[in-house]
Amino acid sequence: MIIEGLLKLLFDFGNLLVGIFPNLAENTFFSEIFEGVEFFYLISVAGYLIIPSWLFSVIMTNVVFWLVVQMFWAAVEWVYQKIPGVN
Secondary structure (H helix, E strand, O other): OOOHHHHHHHHHHHHHHHHOOHHHOOHHHHHHHHOOOOOOHHHHHHHHHHHHHHHHHHHHHHHHHHHHHHHHHHHHHHHHHHHOOOO
């Protein structure tokens, strides 16, 4: 019950902090500027100006691959450390 109360206070404080920030959809300044333009289209255009799309896909593929390898190896270590007598 003590932990539940502490977590409730923590989550209520987090909701308070998130509630302080205004909703960008209600902001008329942004809605007038970007009316009819999708957010992901703007991100893709901005991203294409910085690096080419093929390079971005290669970088993201490498990052995802190494994260999967690291997670797989952590799972393998966790399994073999659970076996008694194996260090």
